[in-house]
Amino acid sequence: MAVIMAVIYGIVGVMPIFVGDVRFIMHILIMCLIWAVVAACWDLIMGFAGIFSFGQVAFFVMGAYGSAILASRLHITPILAMVLSGGITAAIGVLVGLPCLRLKGAYIALVTFAVHMILEPFLKGDMGRFLGTGGSRGILTIPPIELFEVTFSSAAPVPFFYLTLLLSILCTVIILIVIKSYWGTAFLALKDSEDFAMSLGVSAFKYKLMVFALTSFLTGMIGGFYGHYVGMLSTRMLGIDLFVTLMIMLVIGGIGQYPGAILGAFITVSLNEMLAPLGTYRPLTLGALVVVLVLLLPDGVIGLIRKVSGDEAEGAGVSRY
Amino acid sequence: MTPPQPSNMCGTDPSPRRIARPSGDAAILKAIHVTKKFGELVAVNDLSFEVKKGQIFGIAGPNGAGKSTVYNLITGFYPFEGAIEFNGRNIRGLPPYRIAQLGISRTFQIPQTFPSLTVEKSVSVGNRFGSPGHFDRKYVDRIIEFVGLESQRREMTGQLNLLGKKKLMIGAALATRPKILMLDEPMAGSNTSEIKSLMALIQAINTDLGVTIIIIEHFMKVLTELTETLLIIQTGTELCCGDPCEVTSDPRVIESYLGEAYADSNES
Ligand SMILES: Nc1ncnc2c1ncn2[C@@H]1O[C@H](COP(=O)(O)OP(=O)(O)OP(=O)(O)O)[C@@H](O)[C@H]1O
Numbered sequence A: 001m002a003v004i005m006a007v008i009y010g011i012v013g014v015m016p017i018f019v020g021d022v023r024f025i026m027h028i029l030i031m032c033l034i035w036a037v038v039a040a041c042w043d044l045i046m047g048f049a050g051i052f053s054f055g056q057v058a059f060f061v062m063g064a065y066g067s068a069i070l071a072s073r074l075h076i077t078p079i080l081a082m083v084l085s086g087g088i089t090a091a092i093g094v095l096v097g098l099p100c101l102r103l104k105g106a107y108i109a110l111v112t113f114a115v116h117m118i119l120e121p122f123l124k125g126d127m128g129r130f131l132g133t134g135g136s137r138g139i140l141t142i143p144p145i146e147l148f149e150v151t152f153s154s155a156a157p158v159p160f161f162y163l164t165l166l167l168s169i170l171c172t173v174i175i176l177i178v179i180k181s182y183w184g185t186a187f188l189a190l191k192d193s194e195d196f197a198m199s200l201g202v203s204a205f206k207y208k209l210m211v212f213a214l215t216s217f218l219t220g221m222i223g224g225f226y227g228h229y230v231g232m233l234s235t236r237m238l239g240i241d242l243f244v245t246l247m248i249m250l251v252i253g254g255i256g257q258y259p260g261a262i263l264g265a266f267i268t269v270s271l272n273e274m275l276a277p278l279g280t281y282r283p284l285t286l287g288a289l290v291v292v293l294v295l296l297l298p299d300g301v302i303g304l305i306r307k308v309s310g311d312e313a314e315g316a317g318v319s320r321y
Numbered sequence B: 001m002t003p004p005q006p007s008n009m010c011g012t013d014p015s016p017r018r019i020a021r022p023s024g025d026a027a028i029l030k031a032i033h034v035t036k037k038f039g040e041l042v043a044v045n046d047l048s049f050e051v052k053k054g055q056i057f058g059i060a061g062p063n064g065a066g067k068s069t070v071y072n073l074i075t076g077f078y079p080f081e082g083a084i085e086f087n088g089r090n091i092r093g094l095p096p097y098r099i100a101q102l103g104i105s106r107t108f109q110i111p112q113t114f115p116s117l118t119v120e121k122s123v124s125v126g127n128r129f130g131s132p133g134h135f136d137r138k139y140v141d142r143i144i145e146f147v148g149l150e151s152q153r154r155e156m157t158g159q160l161n162l163l164g165k166k167k168l169m170i171g172a173a174l175a176t177r178p179k180i181l182m183l184d185e186p187m188a189g190s191n192t193s194e195i196k197s198l199m200a201l202i203q204a205i206n207t208d209l210g211v212t213i214i215i216i217e218h219f220m221k222v223l224t225e226l227t228e229t230l231l232i233i234q235t236g237t238e239l240c241c242g243d244p245c246e247v248t249s250d251p252r253v254i255e256s257y258l259g260e261a262y263a264d265s266n267e268s
């Protein structure tokens, strides 16, 4: 796993040497790095812990709004605001996780997606406006990230790229460590047979809430980072497009095939940009691609890589059983 | 030196093995007026029994008698009325993982495995999360060897056959270093030679590892050979409890349970 991650980030890390002055490509790379974190979080909770949480985009948006409000209203320095906002998102994640402890499969998907559905009217409504979401107009001026007196913004893409790279590696390595540790084993055991796992001393309560807390923290934090990067936010992100795109990342990468989700994010974000000339045919093409990929590569791109390299024992792929 | 093993199910003398057991009289597990209702259905009805430390305790009864439900109550899967005491402490209301950590482990009637994990990892789960001490790699190795899975330790558990899955469940349960191991119909679906090897394994767990065993079983031969005390339950209540040879010759048991089992086997 670590080797594949090192290769992915290694290749991406040297890209600015070749395309550093092409602002458009640098933007795509930055978005790839950001979405890699979100996809990795989703894979951890869905692919490994087996919890069908469909609230990932909602957590991302909450984190983005939270950090933007903390930074612009309370004048908290953006880096700190991101972390605080991640913490708030984690708390909400745990609250959402609590009812999910009693539910199974599709019902968890419904509850978590309900959070997604509620979020848009909330952000646009009076309560949201009171908190500083700017209603349906959104937030138009989010301060850029400042670190050691240096301002990181989209105006200087190369430094910003390396900051994103650092954060992306940090988050995905944390997820890798969790997967490799006994936490990861507990997640898989609970996913496979909750009764058996509990009868062996695994606390379903503790580990399920932990996975909600961790994934919503990282997702919220990277959401905050995204907000400071693009400088403005609106509820448009809660539309179905982004949600579907995120799903495609996981399907392409392979569910439960970490770090496949990271690779899936890179491929999907780039592909999405390349298909831009297709205009309205783009969603159609992407949709068709997903169907073909699911049929041809049930374990995603990473499953193919593993098959070719003869290393099959790792991961928690769903197609195996 | 070794005492002669009883050759048949019920000799005239009680088995020397049963007398020689260093069990003392201390009860390790007590069910006190336990009742469990599923809506209208009373699955366990005012049931009381006592398991002594070090013994092999058998439970039998017709299908739907409430045997598995008793296990689910002891291991904290459902709330119930009454009390269950483990070493004198009431464990009612504790969550399953706490009860496992206290020293009660179990297997399931429908074999459970972790298809995403290898044999070694699955057994490790028991030791990592269920045993009171730190994770002990050597102990895990010993248990894998003990249940006879060392040649398959790197296989994914989904690939094991039925016997392998049963051994894995027992191994993972043993890795928690239990005081009591509860087996739910461990012989179901096994052939004669598999039954023999499982019986030897259960006996070894009891004598070599010193674990108290409760076993639910339909095969009377297994129960009379292995157990020291046998409890027969019917529609959630005790029908009879005591020495397995006496219990199995009790007219009530023959009529309501053995008779029925006999009729069942004639039908099919
Ligand atoms: N979770 C549950 N919800 C509702 N009813 C249940 C539940 N679990 C068990 N029962 C019912 O309780 C009764 C006892 O079931 P139990 O599984 O304990 O029987 P058993 O003695 O183990 O039978 P078998 O020999 O078939 O395994 C049955 O009528 C069963 O349908």
Ligand SMILES: [Mg+2]
Binding pocket: B067, B068, B069, B109, B184
């Ligand atoms: Mg049963």
